[in-house]
Amino acid sequence: MTHLPLYQQLLDSCAALLLLLSFAMLSQRRVVALVNLYAVQGAVLAATTLLLAWRTGEDHLYVSAALTLALKVMLLPWLLHRLIRRLQVHRDTEPLLNVSGIMLVGLVIVVFAFSLAQPITRLASTATRSAIGIALAVVLLAFLMMITRRKAVSQVMGFLSMENGVLFGAMSASYGMPMIVELGIALDVLVAVLVLGVFFFQIRERFDSLDLHHLESLKEHQ
């Protein structure tokens, strides 16, 4: 066992925590708790970014951390909470698989992501390169969440969590994306949530429910 420096241990722990939070989101049925978990995930991501910024001395990472904190810990959860209150959705209907089943599928996905990331890890030279696999796993788990949920709000949560994973992946592979790209993504996510919020109301007005499987049939109900 080699001695790892403290910041490395902290980064590894943060990465592990992100993965754990992804699983928590995957198993959470209540929508309000889902939003809170998303906020916590954002906070861990911001802490990781801050740690990395301090470690590498890259200035744009400080901005990225501040952006993550403002957007993903405060603004988006607040918007989503408001949305949930107004839409009166509190819990998702039963997911397509039972929770234990989804967890096991999630484990298989994690194994897949880790083995997929191995060659990339060997090529990268960043301090966080071992976390690339975790970032990939977070993205794929968010995919899984979007696939297995029926309600629109939970699917959006999956989408947002996926964006967290992508950001974390970029960070661990190459210390973040260029500033302009990051700003663009942040704006995209914000607009997406606003637009989807309008969508929710439209969907509910049309079908009296946020269950997306109503959208599967193209024709009007006769």
Next chain:
Amino acid sequence: MNAIDWITQVLEVVVAVAAAPAFLGWLNQCRAWLQNRRAPSLWLPYRNLHKLFHKEAVIAASASPLFRIAPYVVFGTMVVAAAIIPSMSTRLPLVGSADAIALVGLFAAARMFMTLAAMDVGTAFGTLGARREMMVGFLAEPALLMVIFVASQISSSTALPVITDHLASGHLGLSPGLAFSAVAFILVLLAENARIPVDNPATHLELTMIHEAMLLEYSARHLALMEWAAQLKLFNYACIGFALFLPWGVARAHIGPMGLAVAIPALAIKLAVAGAALALIETVSAKMRVMRIPEFLATAFLFAVLGLLVHVLLKA
């Protein structure tokens, strides 16, 4: 192997057998305090055992010899398990005879005899308890094995004393893998020892009981042995937890016999803290429905496997 190692070995088993009821008593005491009740005496489990040993044993007419043998087998297995868990010292002469995987097997053997004995008399409750116990067991066992695999990955050995020795040497730092498996281990401990979120050890609540249902047909000395074995199992699980996750204070090879003077108080302190922590967990959580237990244990398994995967990934 010198004499001191053997003395330590014998001392360890004697302490485990003698202190197990006190550990349960302490846990119950803490729980009573947390619930604003007057706490029962610390020695209540001993008095209970004493009382039961002096009663006349009654055995159902339809019971086979298996029913009589089972308490001795279960108690014996737990004593053997106590002998191979390094709770005080990592230099134990008997430890070489079985590693951590064999330890899981020992627990499985005890469970098998217990469930067979419960079904032996043929009452409905015994069968019900046995079936539930098997359900809990077959879900908890892989999780426990995974927890052990994480620790053995770190120290590249499946022998508990080597693992403890390696972890206690201390140059490990923060290990997310080990932290995950610690959570998994606590969940398994609660499930395997019939503690609150899974089973309520305090009552004979007909429809929800698991462990108690299996003991309904036992009386007197057989019941005493079964209860003592359950207490010993809890003690053993606590000691496995210390060996894997809190190995500090255990006497190691180069510390010598004086290490015991540190190890015994350290064990006592760890047990006291663990008992209080378990009481806290039991107080803040509510009994689950039986149908939710697989979900609970799937979570434990998930934590353990995640710990293993994260450890393998981050080590690279």
